[in-house]
Amino acid sequence: MPPVELCLVIPVLNERDNIAPLVACVDAVLGGIGWEIIFVDDDSRDGTRAAIAAVARQHPNVRLLHRIGRRGLASAFVEGAQASMAPLIAAMDGDLQHDERLLPKMVAALRSGQYDLAIGSRHVDGGGLGEWDKTRAGMSDFATRLSRMVLKVPVSDPMTGFFMLRRDVFDQAVRGLSAIGFKILLDIVASLPTPPRIKELPYVFRTRVAGESKLDAGVLRDFALLLVDKMIGHIVPxxxxxxxxxxxxxxxxxxxxxxxxxxxxxxxxxxxxxxxxxxxxxxxxxxxxxxxxxxxxxxxxxxxxxxxxxxxxxxxxxxxxxxxxxxxxxxxxxxxxxxxxxxxxxxxxxxxxxxxxxxxxxx
Ligand SMILES: Nc1nc2c(ncn2[C@@H]2O[C@H](COP(=O)(O)OP(=O)(O)O)[C@@H](O)[C@H]2O)c(=O)[nH]1
Ligand SMILES: [Mg+2]
CATH class of the missing domain: 1.10.3130 (serine acetyltransferase, domain 1)
Incomplete structure (x- = not known):
């Protein structure tokens, strides 16, 4: 096995039926690249961990971080990334909505040394929100505008949960992270001391087949908290x-x-x-x-x-x-x-x- 170059951190909550297909998809596109997956599971009740254990028998490079009494993608990503030593770290959803074919392109962009961060964007030519209804697209668009208040660099899709970065870039941001809620990319970019060089790669958000979305009012609340924390968190909690x-x-x-x-x-x-x-x-x-x-x-x-x-x-x-x-x-x-x-x-x-x-x- 080649040494691990890329760690995929995949937060999961009740995604039992997506685990095996996802690992198969990743394995198929990452030939020649040493990879590992860390699933961060917030105490799923549907047998997700058993599904992870089953694929790990075939793929020893698949690991699990089981958290109890916790929620949130941001902290899940941070803790997953910290449990790995791979020089490249990626965040990806565990429900097959993110197009895994972007992964080799992200690796290539970062290997070239010209970029610090590669993101999967739904808002550049060739990208799209797939079958999102008008309300959800409108909400995401509004959130994207709001997020510009805390970003020093233009990012076409700061709301995406699909991106890859070098570990040294992650390390520069990690101590300043709010780690609140679900928008970890926004948090990372806003926490970096200098604006990162970003490669934006288009992808179309796929429709969920198995399991269901966990988006609820708590996600909106946490987004507002993240913005406030990024603006004044260094002064008061x-x-x-x-x-x-x-x-x-x-x-x-x-x-x-x-x-x-x-x-x-x-x-x-x-x-x-x-x-x-x-x-x-x-x-x-x-x-x-x-x-x-x-x-x-x-x-x-x-x-x-x-x-x-x-x-x-x-x-x-x-x-x-x-x-x-x-x-x-x-x-x-x-x-x-x-x-x-x-x-x-x-x-x-x-x-x-x-x-x-x-x-x-x-x-
Ligand atoms: N560990 C963890 N994973 C979560 C949590 N909420 C959602 N997820 C996972 O994060 C990914 C994206 O969530 P999803 O509900 O599909 O968001 P949507 O695509 O925006 O509707 C999926 O893999 C979920 O299983 C959480 O609180 N903790
Ligand atoms: Mg999803």
């Missing part, structure tokens, strides 16, 4: 930004409830304020549970327990807020708005820091 935005919405909702409580329900101020506070805490908790910490979402009994710890944390935050604000306003003679703002900012940081490790701790 992206979850803090979300937490603060949710907090601002909470204040707005609080004022509305207060108004409605006093004007329509004719409650005395204290009662309306109490009601508004309780609803704001509940609302903040629910929104943070979905958006900010959606990757660790609490359900059922854990939801109730989380609401209790979150309320307690916010209560402590409010006491601290009051203490700091009164100190600034009274002893320091600061203006009311400065004292108020510092108090609020303090409780925001406290609520975020403590609830992210207590209420939504990583399991």
């Amino acid at each position: 992206v979850t803090f930004v979300l937490f603060a935005v949710v907090g601002l919405c909470g204040i707005a909702a609080h004022l509305v409830v207060l108004l409605v409580g006093m004007r329509l329900a004719e409650l005395p101020f204290e009662r309306a304020q109490l009601l508004a506070t309780a609803l704001a805490i509940l609302g903040n908790f629910a929104l943070n549970n979905i958006f900010t910490f959606g990757d660790r979402r609490l359900r059922g009994w854990r939801f109730v327990r989380g609401l209790i710890t979150f309320s307690a944390i916010c209560a402590v935050g409010a006491v601290g807020n009051l203490g700091v604000a009164s100190f600034l306003f009274g002893a320091q003679r600061s203006s009311w708005w400065f004292a108020g703002l510092v108090g609020a900012a303090m409780s925001l940081v406290w609520n975020y820091a403590v609830s992210s490790v207590v209420t939504w701790r990583k399991r």
Whole structure:
């Protein structure tokens, strides 16, 4: 066997029936090139790992990385690439939608020394989205435009999950990666210190035959998080930004409830304020549970327990807020708005820091 020159990292989730055909396709086109495949499986329940084990009996260069309690293509690619030493690394889907005939062309482009990165593009002449419907194509197009905000070089298809790069290029990007969600190529290009030289090769996205797409609302959320992290992640964590935005919405909702409580329900101020506070805490908790910490979402009994710890944390935050604000306003003679703002900012940081490790701790 020739030494391994190319490692294909293939993230899979419930792709049992695609494994054997995919390995056969790759094997057929990569004659003469030393290759290995690392399947990164996020705990599929359909027998995908058994299918991988079966092909690995014929192909010892097929390996498996089994992750539990994890999701996301970006981190799957990074961990797969790090488990290999091959000088060339490629990312490819495990559902036969990526045209494997591009692989030898990608290898040739990188071997020539003229390129750092070769991508399979659906948006250059000869490429295409295949049978994607209008909605999905429109969404992808919109995402491509948005992604230009964080890219310093023009890339025709930054959303593609089909590309190849040299290991030294990967190593230059790896410490800056957000590794959030599904768009790892965008993440890599945006994390490189210098713009890479990119070879774009056209291909047409094939129609899925077996298994089903895992695209859902979580993918969109993660894409937004990736963009925000690429723009400001070096200053503050992206979850803090979300937490603060949710907090601002909470204040707005609080004022509305207060108004409605006093004007329509004719409650005395204290009662309306109490009601508004309780609803704001509940609302903040629910929104943070979905958006900010959606990757660790609490359900059922854990939801109730989380609401209790979150309320307690916010209560402590409010006491601290009051203490700091009164100190600034009274002893320091600061203006009311400065004292108020510092108090609020303090409780925001406290609520975020403590609830992210207590209420939504990583399991
Ligand atoms: N390891 C891993 N693989 C995933 C995950 N989500 C999707 N995949 C795999 O990533 C590839 C592309 O996903 P797919 O759902 O087909 O995306 P689509 O082609 O954009 O609809 C397939 O091989 C999936 O099995 C995940 O969370 N973890
Ligand atoms: Mg697919």
